[in-house]
Amino acid sequence: MEQEPFRIIDLGCKGMNLKEIVDFYYMSFDKGSLPYICCEACGNKFYYPRSLCPKCHSKQLRLCTSTGKGVIFSYTRINRKEGQLIYAIIEMNEGFRMYSNVEGKNVDIGNEVQVYFSEARGRNYPFFRLLG
Amino acid sequence: MISGFSSCVYKSYPGSTFELMEEAVSKALEMANLSYNDVDGLLATYLPGTFDEKVHLHFFTNQVRQYLGIKARFIDTIDFGGASALAMVYRAYKAVKAGEADTVLCIIGGKASGIRSKGLTVDSLDRYTNDVSLTPFDDFYRIYGDMNPVSDYALVAMRHAKLYGTSDESRAELAVKQRYNAKNNPYALYKNDLSVKDVLSSPLISEPLHLLEIVYPVDGFHCFVVSKRNSPLYKLDILGYGEAHWQAMPPELQDIVQTPAVESSREMAYDLSKVDAFELYDSFTITVMLQIEDIGLVEKGKVAKFVEDKDISYKGEVPINTGGGSLNCGQPAYMSGGIILHEALLQLNSMAQGHQVDGAKKIFLNGIGGWNRSHSVSLILGVRE
Numbered sequence: 356m357e358q359e360p361f362r363i364i365d366l367g368c369k370g371m372n373l374k375e376i377v378d379f380y381y382m383s384f385d386k387g388s389l390p391y392i393c394c395e396a397c398g399n400k401f402y403y404p405r406s407l408c409p410k411c412h413s414k415q416l417r418l419c420t421s422t423g424k425g426v427i428f429s430y431t432r433i434n435r436k437e438g439q440l441i442y443a444i445i446e447m448n449e450g451f452r453m454y455s456n457v458e459g460k461n462v463d464i465g466n467e468v469q470v471y472f473s474e475a476r477g478r479n480y481p482f483f484r485l486l487g
Numbered sequence: 488m489i490s491g492f493s494s495c496v497y498k499s500y501p502g503s504t505f506e507l508m509e510e511a512v513s514k515a516l517e518m519a520n521l522s523y524n525d526v527d528g529l530l531a532t533y534l535p536g537t538f539d540e541k542v543h544l545h546f547f548t549n550q551v552r553q554y555l556g557i558k559a560r561f562i563d564t565i566d567f568g569g570a571s572a573l574a575m576v577y578r579a580y581k582a583v584k585a586g587e588a589d590t591v592l593c594i595i596g597g598k599a600s601g602i603r604s605k606g607l608t609v610d611s612l613d614r615y616t617n618d619v620s621l622t623p624f625d626d627f628y629r630i631y632g633d634m635n636p637v638s639d640y641a642l643v644a645m646r647h648a649k650l651y652g653t654s655d656e657s658r659a660e661l662a663v664k665q666r667y668n669a670k671n672n673p674y675a676l677y678k679n680d681l682s683v684k685d686v687l688s689s690p691l692i693s694e695p696l697h698l699l700e701i702v703y704p705v706d707g708f709h710c711f712v713v714s715k716r717n718s719p720l721y722k723l724d725i726l727g728y729g730e731a732h733w734q735a736m737p738p739e740l741q742d743i744v745q746t747p748a749v750e751s752s753r754e755m756a757y758d759l760s761k762v763d764a765f766e767l768y769d770s771f772t773i774t775v776m777l778q779i780e781d782i783g784l785v786e787k788g789k790v791a792k793f794v795e796d797k798d799i800s801y802k803g804e805v806p807i808n809t810g811g812g813s814l815n816c817g818q819p820a821y822m823s824g825g826i827i828l829h830e831a832l833l834q835l836n837s838m839a840q841g842h843q844v845d846g847a848k849k850i851f852l853n854g855i856g857g858w859n860r861s862h863s864v865s866l867i868l869g870v871r872e
Protein backbone atom coordinates (compact mmCIF):
# COMPACT_ATOMS: atom_id res chain seq x y z
CA MET A 356 0.00 0.00 0.00
CA GLU A 357 1.20 3.49 -0.81
CA GLN A 358 2.36 5.43 2.21
CA GLU A 359 0.97 8.79 3.13
CA PRO A 360 2.64 11.58 1.22
CA PHE A 361 5.53 13.05 3.12
CA ARG A 362 4.35 16.58 2.52
CA ILE A 363 1.52 18.06 0.53
CA ILE A 364 2.12 21.40 -1.02
CA ASP A 365 -0.79 23.57 -2.06
CA LEU A 366 0.46 24.81 -5.36
CA GLY A 367 -2.28 27.16 -6.49
CA CYS A 368 -1.49 28.35 -9.96
CA LYS A 369 2.12 29.10 -9.08
CA GLY A 370 3.22 25.49 -8.83
CA MET A 371 6.28 24.24 -7.06
CA ASN A 372 9.70 25.43 -8.01
CA LEU A 373 12.39 22.96 -8.93
CA LYS A 374 14.56 23.86 -5.98
CA GLU A 375 11.78 22.94 -3.55
CA ILE A 376 11.44 19.58 -5.24
CA VAL A 377 15.16 18.87 -5.33
CA ASP A 378 15.51 19.92 -1.67
CA PHE A 379 12.73 17.48 -0.80
CA TYR A 380 14.57 14.73 -2.72
CA TYR A 381 17.85 15.24 -0.86
CA MET A 382 16.05 15.60 2.48
CA SER A 383 14.30 12.30 1.77
CA PHE A 384 17.57 10.58 0.88
CA ASP A 385 19.09 11.80 4.15
CA LYS A 386 16.09 10.43 6.09
CA GLY A 387 16.29 7.09 4.26
CA SER A 388 13.16 7.42 2.12
CA LEU A 389 12.70 7.35 -1.64
CA PRO A 390 10.76 10.30 -3.10
CA TYR A 391 8.80 10.54 -6.31
CA ILE A 392 6.29 12.90 -7.88
CA CYS A 393 2.63 12.21 -8.51
CA CYS A 394 0.65 14.40 -10.90
CA GLU A 395 -2.67 15.32 -9.29
CA ALA A 396 -4.21 16.03 -12.69
CA CYS A 397 -3.43 12.85 -14.65
CA GLY A 398 -2.02 10.42 -12.08
CA ASN A 399 1.38 10.17 -13.80
CA LYS A 400 4.09 9.08 -11.38
CA PHE A 401 7.68 10.04 -12.15
CA TYR A 402 11.06 10.18 -10.48
CA TYR A 403 13.18 12.67 -12.46
CA PRO A 404 12.37 16.03 -10.89
CA ARG A 405 10.49 18.62 -12.93
CA SER A 406 8.22 21.49 -12.00
CA LEU A 407 5.49 20.27 -14.35
CA CYS A 408 4.08 16.91 -15.33
CA PRO A 409 5.87 15.80 -18.53
CA LYS A 410 2.69 13.97 -19.66
CA CYS A 411 -0.16 16.46 -19.14
CA HIS A 412 1.91 19.56 -18.23
CA SER A 413 -0.12 20.27 -15.13
CA LYS A 414 1.71 21.95 -12.27
CA GLN A 415 -0.53 20.29 -9.69
CA LEU A 416 2.16 17.99 -8.39
CA ARG A 417 2.33 16.04 -5.15
CA LEU A 418 5.59 14.93 -3.57
CA CYS A 419 5.31 11.35 -2.39
CA THR A 420 7.37 8.71 -0.64
CA SER A 421 7.83 5.25 -2.08
CA THR A 422 7.69 2.01 -0.09
CA GLY A 423 11.20 1.46 -1.46
CA LYS A 424 10.31 -1.89 -2.98
CA GLY A 425 10.41 -2.72 -6.67
CA VAL A 426 11.62 -5.15 -9.32
CA ILE A 427 14.47 -5.12 -11.81
CA PHE A 428 13.09 -3.92 -15.16
CA SER A 429 16.43 -4.44 -16.92
CA TYR A 430 20.08 -4.58 -15.89
CA THR A 431 23.59 -4.78 -17.26
CA ARG A 432 26.79 -5.93 -15.61
CA ILE A 433 29.41 -3.35 -16.57
CA ASN A 434 33.03 -4.47 -16.61
CA ARG A 435 35.50 -1.71 -15.86
CA LYS A 436 39.15 -1.76 -14.93
CA GLU A 437 38.12 -0.66 -11.44
CA GLY A 438 35.74 -3.62 -11.14
CA GLN A 439 32.26 -4.78 -11.95
CA LEU A 440 29.00 -3.03 -11.21
CA ILE A 441 25.35 -3.66 -11.97
CA TYR A 442 23.54 -0.77 -13.62
CA ALA A 443 19.79 -1.21 -13.78
CA ILE A 444 16.38 0.25 -14.35
CA ILE A 445 14.19 -0.40 -11.31
CA GLU A 446 10.42 -0.44 -11.56
CA MET A 447 9.05 0.59 -8.18
CA ASN A 448 5.85 -0.94 -6.84
CA GLU A 449 4.18 2.49 -7.18
CA GLY A 450 4.78 2.27 -10.96
CA PHE A 451 7.57 4.78 -11.62
CA ARG A 452 11.00 3.71 -12.86
CA MET A 453 14.53 4.95 -12.19
CA TYR A 454 18.15 4.10 -12.90
CA SER A 455 20.23 2.75 -10.04
CA ASN A 456 22.79 0.15 -9.07
CA VAL A 457 21.91 -3.27 -7.70
CA GLU A 458 24.03 -5.14 -5.22
CA GLY A 459 24.05 -8.89 -5.58
CA LYS A 460 25.57 -11.73 -7.56
CA ASN A 461 22.75 -13.53 -9.37
CA VAL A 462 20.40 -10.83 -10.49
CA ASP A 463 17.75 -11.13 -13.17
CA ILE A 464 14.91 -9.13 -14.66
CA GLY A 465 11.88 -9.43 -12.39
CA ASN A 466 13.91 -9.94 -9.19
CA GLU A 467 12.52 -8.04 -6.20
CA VAL A 468 14.73 -5.32 -4.80
CA GLN A 469 14.72 -2.98 -1.80
CA VAL A 470 16.15 0.52 -1.65
CA TYR A 471 18.99 1.52 0.66
CA PHE A 472 20.91 4.76 0.88
CA SER A 473 24.59 5.31 0.60
CA GLU A 474 26.99 8.16 0.02
CA ALA A 475 28.17 9.12 -3.46
CA ARG A 476 29.86 12.40 -4.43
CA GLY A 477 29.43 13.56 -0.84
CA ARG A 478 25.65 13.10 -0.67
CA ASN A 479 23.20 10.30 0.08
CA TYR A 480 21.63 8.57 -2.92
CA PRO A 481 19.30 5.58 -3.39
CA PHE A 482 20.77 2.18 -4.28
CA PHE A 483 19.15 -1.25 -4.37
CA ARG A 484 19.81 -4.75 -3.09
CA LEU A 485 18.02 -8.01 -3.79
CA LEU A 486 15.15 -8.75 -1.40
CA GLY A 487 15.38 -11.91 0.67
CA MET B 488 19.57 16.76 -55.82
CA ILE B 489 22.64 15.28 -54.11
CA SER B 490 25.33 16.50 -56.48
CA GLY B 491 28.42 15.38 -54.65
CA PHE B 492 29.46 13.47 -51.57
CA SER B 493 32.59 12.39 -49.78
CA SER B 494 33.95 10.31 -46.94
CA CYS B 495 37.27 11.05 -45.21
CA VAL B 496 37.68 8.66 -42.30
CA TYR B 497 40.83 7.82 -40.31
CA LYS B 498 41.40 5.82 -37.13
CA SER B 499 43.48 8.76 -35.95
CA TYR B 500 43.95 11.91 -38.00
CA PRO B 501 47.08 13.81 -36.97
CA GLY B 502 45.97 17.28 -38.09
CA SER B 503 43.35 19.73 -36.92
CA THR B 504 39.64 19.00 -37.15
CA PHE B 505 39.11 22.00 -39.45
CA GLU B 506 41.71 20.63 -41.85
CA LEU B 507 40.04 17.20 -41.90
CA MET B 508 36.69 18.89 -42.53
CA GLU B 509 38.18 20.84 -45.43
CA GLU B 510 39.44 17.62 -46.99
CA ALA B 511 35.91 16.19 -47.02
CA VAL B 512 34.25 19.36 -48.29
CA SER B 513 36.76 19.91 -51.12
CA LYS B 514 36.36 16.30 -52.22
CA ALA B 515 32.55 16.50 -52.31
CA LEU B 516 32.60 19.79 -54.25
CA GLU B 517 35.06 18.30 -56.71
CA MET B 518 32.70 15.37 -57.34
CA ALA B 519 29.86 17.84 -57.90
CA ASN B 520 31.94 19.92 -60.31
CA LEU B 521 31.24 22.93 -58.12
CA SER B 522 33.50 25.48 -56.45
CA TYR B 523 33.41 27.04 -53.00
CA ASN B 524 32.04 30.19 -54.62
CA ASP B 525 28.94 28.26 -55.76
CA VAL B 526 28.04 27.44 -52.15
CA ASP B 527 25.40 29.65 -50.55
CA GLY B 528 24.02 27.34 -47.87
CA LEU B 529 25.39 25.42 -44.91
CA LEU B 530 24.00 22.77 -42.59
CA ALA B 531 26.35 21.49 -39.92
CA THR B 532 26.46 19.63 -36.65
CA TYR B 533 28.99 18.81 -33.99
CA LEU B 534 29.10 16.94 -30.71
CA PRO B 535 31.02 18.29 -27.71
CA GLY B 536 34.70 17.36 -27.60
CA THR B 537 34.96 16.32 -31.24
CA PHE B 538 36.37 19.58 -32.67
CA ASP B 539 39.98 19.67 -31.50
CA GLU B 540 38.64 18.53 -28.11
CA LYS B 541 36.81 21.79 -27.52
CA VAL B 542 33.71 21.27 -25.41
CA HIS B 543 31.91 24.16 -27.06
CA LEU B 544 32.39 26.15 -30.25
CA HIS B 545 30.78 29.54 -29.97
CA PHE B 546 28.97 30.48 -33.18
CA PHE B 547 29.84 27.10 -34.65
CA THR B 548 28.64 27.69 -38.23
CA ASN B 549 30.61 30.96 -38.31
CA GLN B 550 33.76 29.05 -37.43
CA VAL B 551 33.11 26.54 -40.20
CA ARG B 552 32.53 29.35 -42.71
CA GLN B 553 35.48 31.40 -41.49
CA TYR B 554 37.79 28.45 -42.09
CA LEU B 555 36.36 27.42 -45.46
CA GLY B 556 35.58 30.92 -46.74
CA ILE B 557 31.88 30.43 -47.35
CA LYS B 558 29.40 33.24 -47.81
CA ALA B 559 25.86 31.99 -47.18
CA ARG B 560 22.24 33.00 -47.29
CA PHE B 561 20.91 29.83 -45.66
CA ILE B 562 22.42 28.33 -42.48
CA ASP B 563 21.23 25.90 -39.85
CA THR B 564 22.56 23.43 -37.31
CA ILE B 565 21.06 20.05 -36.55
CA ASP B 566 21.51 18.40 -33.19
CA PHE B 567 20.26 14.81 -33.60
CA GLY B 568 23.57 12.97 -33.20
CA GLY B 569 23.47 9.84 -35.34
CA ALA B 570 20.24 10.94 -37.00
CA SER B 571 21.61 14.35 -38.06
CA ALA B 572 23.02 13.49 -41.49
CA LEU B 573 19.69 12.27 -42.87
CA ALA B 574 17.80 15.24 -41.47
CA MET B 575 20.39 17.65 -42.91
CA VAL B 576 19.99 16.33 -46.43
CA TYR B 577 16.21 16.58 -46.17
CA ARG B 578 16.36 20.15 -44.91
CA ALA B 579 18.90 21.15 -47.55
CA TYR B 580 16.66 19.62 -50.21
CA LYS B 581 13.68 21.64 -48.96
CA ALA B 582 15.74 24.84 -48.83
CA VAL B 583 16.95 24.40 -52.40
CA LYS B 584 13.42 23.60 -53.59
CA ALA B 585 12.11 26.71 -51.86
CA GLY B 586 14.81 28.87 -53.42
CA GLU B 587 16.43 29.71 -50.08
CA ALA B 588 19.75 28.52 -51.45
CA ASP B 589 21.17 27.05 -54.66
CA THR B 590 23.90 24.87 -53.22
CA VAL B 591 23.96 23.66 -49.63
CA LEU B 592 26.85 21.89 -47.92
CA CYS B 593 25.84 19.32 -45.32
CA ILE B 594 28.83 18.67 -43.08
CA ILE B 595 28.93 15.99 -40.41
CA GLY B 596 31.89 14.64 -38.48
CA GLY B 597 34.74 15.52 -36.18
CA LYS B 598 37.53 13.81 -34.34
CA ALA B 599 36.90 11.07 -31.78
CA SER B 600 40.52 10.11 -31.14
CA GLY B 601 41.08 12.75 -28.45
CA ILE B 602 38.11 11.69 -26.32
CA ARG B 603 38.80 8.03 -27.05
CA SER B 604 42.37 8.31 -25.75
CA LYS B 605 40.99 9.58 -22.41
CA GLY B 606 38.85 6.44 -22.09
CA LEU B 607 35.70 8.54 -22.54
CA THR B 608 32.86 8.78 -25.02
CA VAL B 609 31.01 11.90 -26.09
CA ASP B 610 28.26 10.75 -23.70
CA SER B 611 30.57 10.61 -20.71
CA LEU B 612 32.41 13.92 -21.20
CA ASP B 613 30.63 15.15 -18.09
CA ARG B 614 32.96 12.89 -16.09
CA TYR B 615 35.88 14.88 -17.49
CA THR B 616 34.57 18.42 -17.28
CA ASN B 617 31.74 20.12 -15.44
CA ASP B 618 31.06 22.15 -18.56
CA VAL B 619 28.93 19.41 -20.11
CA SER B 620 25.56 18.06 -19.08
CA LEU B 621 23.62 15.21 -20.63
CA THR B 622 20.15 15.74 -19.20
CA PRO B 623 18.42 18.10 -16.76
CA PHE B 624 18.60 15.21 -14.27
CA ASP B 625 22.31 14.36 -14.25
CA ASP B 626 22.58 14.67 -10.45
CA PHE B 627 20.03 11.88 -10.09
CA TYR B 628 21.57 9.24 -12.33
CA ARG B 629 25.15 10.04 -13.32
CA ILE B 630 26.31 8.75 -9.92
CA TYR B 631 25.57 5.14 -10.88
CA GLY B 632 28.66 4.56 -13.00
CA ASP B 633 26.96 3.95 -16.33
CA MET B 634 28.97 3.57 -19.54
CA ASN B 635 26.62 5.39 -21.88
CA PRO B 636 25.72 4.88 -24.61
CA VAL B 637 26.92 1.27 -24.36
CA SER B 638 25.25 0.52 -21.04
CA ASP B 639 21.90 1.97 -22.04
CA TYR B 640 21.79 -0.16 -25.18
CA ALA B 641 22.92 -3.10 -23.02
CA LEU B 642 19.82 -2.59 -20.85
CA VAL B 643 17.74 -2.76 -24.03
CA ALA B 644 19.51 -5.88 -25.32
CA MET B 645 19.10 -7.58 -21.94
CA ARG B 646 15.38 -6.85 -21.82
CA HIS B 647 14.90 -7.84 -25.48
CA ALA B 648 16.57 -11.17 -24.65
CA LYS B 649 14.35 -11.68 -21.60
CA LEU B 650 11.08 -10.79 -23.35
CA TYR B 651 11.69 -12.50 -26.70
CA GLY B 652 14.49 -15.01 -26.13
CA THR B 653 16.88 -13.13 -28.43
CA SER B 654 20.21 -14.86 -27.89
CA ASP B 655 23.77 -13.57 -27.80
CA GLU B 656 24.39 -15.79 -30.82
CA SER B 657 21.77 -14.03 -32.94
CA ARG B 658 23.26 -10.61 -32.23
CA ALA B 659 26.69 -12.04 -33.04
CA GLU B 660 25.25 -13.48 -36.25
CA LEU B 661 24.23 -9.99 -37.32
CA ALA B 662 27.79 -8.73 -36.74
CA VAL B 663 29.14 -11.63 -38.80
CA LYS B 664 26.73 -10.94 -41.66
CA GLN B 665 27.63 -7.24 -41.69
CA ARG B 666 31.32 -8.20 -41.78
CA TYR B 667 30.66 -10.21 -44.92
CA ASN B 668 29.38 -7.02 -46.59
CA ALA B 669 32.41 -5.08 -45.35
CA LYS B 670 34.90 -7.45 -46.93
CA ASN B 671 34.45 -5.97 -50.40
CA ASN B 672 33.96 -2.35 -49.30
CA PRO B 673 37.06 -0.20 -49.91
CA TYR B 674 35.83 2.15 -47.15
CA ALA B 675 35.73 -0.56 -44.45
CA LEU B 676 38.36 -0.50 -41.70
CA TYR B 677 37.68 -4.08 -40.60
CA LYS B 678 37.64 -6.83 -43.20
CA ASN B 679 39.19 -9.92 -41.64
CA ASP B 680 37.14 -13.10 -41.21
CA LEU B 681 34.74 -12.98 -38.29
CA SER B 682 32.80 -15.83 -36.68
CA VAL B 683 30.03 -15.93 -34.09
CA LYS B 684 32.59 -17.44 -31.74
CA ASP B 685 34.97 -14.51 -32.34
CA VAL B 686 32.23 -12.03 -31.42
CA LEU B 687 31.17 -13.93 -28.32
CA SER B 688 34.73 -14.43 -27.12
CA SER B 689 35.55 -10.73 -27.43
CA PRO B 690 35.48 -8.90 -24.08
CA LEU B 691 32.06 -8.48 -22.45
CA ILE B 692 31.92 -4.70 -22.05
CA SER B 693 28.43 -4.20 -20.67
CA GLU B 694 26.51 -7.45 -20.48
CA PRO B 695 25.19 -8.73 -22.89
CA LEU B 696 27.16 -6.51 -25.36
CA HIS B 697 30.61 -7.66 -26.45
CA LEU B 698 33.40 -5.49 -27.81
CA LEU B 699 32.78 -6.65 -31.40
CA GLU B 700 29.12 -5.58 -31.19
CA ILE B 701 30.12 -1.98 -30.52
CA VAL B 702 31.23 0.70 -33.02
CA TYR B 703 34.74 2.02 -32.85
CA PRO B 704 34.88 5.82 -32.63
CA VAL B 705 37.17 7.34 -35.26
CA ASP B 706 38.12 10.66 -36.86
CA GLY B 707 36.31 11.63 -39.99
CA PHE B 708 33.92 13.78 -41.96
CA HIS B 709 31.26 13.24 -44.54
CA CYS B 710 30.10 16.03 -46.79
CA PHE B 711 26.96 15.97 -48.93
CA VAL B 712 26.34 18.69 -51.51
CA VAL B 713 22.69 19.39 -52.21
CA SER B 714 22.34 21.61 -55.26
CA LYS B 715 19.97 22.64 -58.01
CA ARG B 716 22.91 22.63 -60.43
CA ASN B 717 23.45 19.70 -62.79
CA SER B 718 25.99 17.19 -61.62
CA PRO B 719 27.67 14.06 -62.95
CA LEU B 720 25.63 11.97 -60.50
CA TYR B 721 22.22 10.36 -61.01
CA LYS B 722 19.25 12.53 -60.14
CA LEU B 723 17.80 11.35 -56.85
CA ASP B 724 14.48 12.05 -55.20
CA ILE B 725 13.33 11.82 -51.62
CA LEU B 726 10.56 9.23 -51.86
CA GLY B 727 9.77 9.13 -48.18
CA TYR B 728 10.74 10.96 -45.03
CA GLY B 729 9.81 10.85 -41.37
CA GLU B 730 11.16 12.13 -38.08
CA ALA B 731 10.31 11.22 -34.52
CA HIS B 732 11.89 12.72 -31.40
CA TRP B 733 11.06 11.17 -28.06
CA GLN B 734 11.38 13.21 -24.89
CA ALA B 735 11.19 10.75 -22.01
CA MET B 736 14.14 9.42 -20.04
CA PRO B 737 14.44 5.73 -21.01
CA PRO B 738 13.09 4.48 -17.64
CA GLU B 739 10.00 6.64 -18.26
CA LEU B 740 9.18 5.02 -21.62
CA GLN B 741 6.40 2.48 -21.78
CA ASP B 742 9.13 -0.01 -22.65
CA ILE B 743 12.73 0.30 -23.77
CA VAL B 744 12.65 -2.27 -26.58
CA GLN B 745 11.15 0.22 -29.06
CA THR B 746 12.88 3.14 -30.74
CA PRO B 747 11.29 6.23 -32.29
CA ALA B 748 11.89 4.48 -35.65
CA VAL B 749 8.45 2.97 -35.00
CA GLU B 750 7.00 6.45 -35.61
CA SER B 751 9.45 7.98 -38.09
CA SER B 752 9.00 5.02 -40.46
CA ARG B 753 5.23 4.87 -39.98
CA GLU B 754 4.98 8.51 -41.09
CA MET B 755 6.17 7.46 -44.55
CA ALA B 756 3.74 4.55 -45.00
CA TYR B 757 6.02 3.10 -47.68
CA ASP B 758 5.79 -0.39 -49.16
CA LEU B 759 9.03 -2.01 -47.96
CA SER B 760 8.86 -4.69 -50.64
CA LYS B 761 9.73 -1.96 -53.18
CA VAL B 762 12.98 -1.14 -51.38
CA ASP B 763 16.21 -2.56 -52.86
CA ALA B 764 18.43 -2.15 -49.79
CA PHE B 765 18.36 -0.92 -46.19
CA GLU B 766 20.99 1.14 -44.43
CA LEU B 767 20.15 1.00 -40.73
CA TYR B 768 22.01 2.81 -38.00
CA ASP B 769 24.43 0.40 -36.37
CA SER B 770 25.99 1.86 -33.26
CA PHE B 771 25.56 -1.64 -31.78
CA THR B 772 24.27 -4.97 -33.07
CA ILE B 773 21.08 -4.53 -31.05
CA THR B 774 20.47 -1.10 -32.67
CA VAL B 775 20.12 -2.69 -36.11
CA MET B 776 17.90 -5.44 -34.74
CA LEU B 777 15.58 -2.94 -33.04
CA GLN B 778 15.19 -1.03 -36.32
CA ILE B 779 14.54 -4.20 -38.36
CA GLU B 780 11.53 -4.65 -36.08
CA ASP B 781 10.58 -1.00 -35.70
CA ILE B 782 10.51 -0.13 -39.41
CA GLY B 783 8.32 -3.18 -40.00
CA LEU B 784 10.59 -5.71 -41.72
CA VAL B 785 9.48 -8.16 -39.05
CA GLU B 786 7.20 -7.89 -36.05
CA LYS B 787 8.52 -6.95 -32.59
CA GLY B 788 10.33 -9.82 -30.94
CA LYS B 789 10.96 -11.84 -34.10
CA VAL B 790 14.22 -10.30 -35.25
CA ALA B 791 16.42 -13.21 -34.17
CA LYS B 792 14.67 -15.55 -36.60
CA PHE B 793 14.83 -12.85 -39.30
CA VAL B 794 18.60 -12.51 -38.90
CA GLU B 795 19.01 -16.28 -38.91
CA ASP B 796 16.82 -16.90 -42.00
CA LYS B 797 17.44 -13.95 -44.30
CA ASP B 798 20.39 -13.29 -46.54
CA ILE B 799 21.17 -9.66 -45.71
CA SER B 800 24.31 -9.53 -47.85
CA TYR B 801 24.59 -7.07 -50.72
CA LYS B 802 23.76 -10.05 -52.96
CA GLY B 803 20.90 -11.24 -50.77
CA GLU B 804 17.12 -11.04 -50.67
CA VAL B 805 17.05 -8.21 -48.09
CA PRO B 806 20.35 -6.34 -48.32
CA ILE B 807 21.05 -4.59 -45.01
CA ASN B 808 24.09 -2.40 -44.29
CA THR B 809 25.54 -3.27 -47.64
CA GLY B 810 28.99 -1.86 -46.93
CA GLY B 811 29.28 -3.43 -43.52
CA GLY B 812 27.93 -0.38 -41.70
CA SER B 813 29.76 1.67 -39.11
CA LEU B 814 30.50 -1.47 -37.10
CA ASN B 815 33.08 -2.09 -39.83
CA CYS B 816 33.77 1.41 -41.19
CA GLY B 817 34.13 3.11 -37.81
CA GLN B 818 32.00 5.82 -36.23
CA PRO B 819 33.28 9.33 -37.04
CA ALA B 820 32.90 11.65 -34.05
CA TYR B 821 30.38 9.37 -32.30
CA MET B 822 27.71 9.68 -34.99
CA SER B 823 27.44 7.32 -37.95
CA GLY B 824 24.72 8.97 -40.03
CA GLY B 825 27.31 9.97 -42.61
CA ILE B 826 28.49 6.37 -42.99
CA ILE B 827 25.06 5.01 -43.91
CA LEU B 828 24.14 7.94 -46.16
CA HIS B 829 27.48 7.71 -47.99
CA GLU B 830 26.95 3.97 -48.56
CA ALA B 831 23.41 4.57 -49.88
CA LEU B 832 24.74 7.16 -52.36
CA LEU B 833 27.46 4.80 -53.57
CA GLN B 834 24.77 2.18 -54.19
CA LEU B 835 22.31 4.51 -55.93
CA ASN B 836 25.03 5.87 -58.21
CA SER B 837 26.35 2.38 -59.08
CA MET B 838 29.64 3.33 -57.42
CA ALA B 839 29.74 0.61 -54.74
CA GLN B 840 32.84 -1.11 -56.04
CA GLY B 841 32.93 -4.78 -55.10
CA HIS B 842 29.69 -4.68 -53.11
CA GLN B 843 27.13 -3.22 -55.51
CA VAL B 844 23.52 -4.27 -54.99
CA ASP B 845 22.20 -5.20 -58.44
CA GLY B 846 19.74 -2.60 -59.70
CA ALA B 847 19.71 -0.54 -56.50
CA LYS B 848 17.16 2.17 -57.26
CA LYS B 849 15.49 2.71 -53.89
CA ILE B 850 17.18 2.66 -50.51
CA PHE B 851 15.63 2.94 -47.06
CA LEU B 852 17.83 4.67 -44.51
CA ASN B 853 17.21 4.97 -40.82
CA GLY B 854 19.29 7.03 -38.40
CA ILE B 855 19.05 6.85 -34.62
CA GLY B 856 20.52 9.54 -32.38
CA GLY B 857 21.21 10.27 -28.74
CA TRP B 858 22.58 7.94 -26.06
CA ASN B 859 18.96 7.31 -25.08
CA ARG B 860 17.69 6.71 -28.64
CA SER B 861 15.63 9.89 -28.62
CA HIS B 862 15.89 10.73 -32.33
CA SER B 863 14.93 8.71 -35.37
CA VAL B 864 14.99 9.87 -38.98
CA SER B 865 13.69 7.62 -41.77
CA LEU B 866 14.51 8.46 -45.37
CA ILE B 867 13.92 6.74 -48.69
CA LEU B 868 16.15 7.87 -51.53
CA GLY B 869 15.39 6.81 -55.07
CA VAL B 870 16.91 7.25 -58.51
CA ARG B 871 14.62 9.35 -60.68
CA GLU B 872 13.10 7.08 -63.34
Ligand SMILES: [Zn+2]
Nearest residue numbers: 394397408411
Ligand atom coordinates in the same frame (compact mmCIF):
# COMPACT_ATOMS: atom_id res chain seq x y z
ZN1 LIG C 1 -0.03 14.90 -15.43
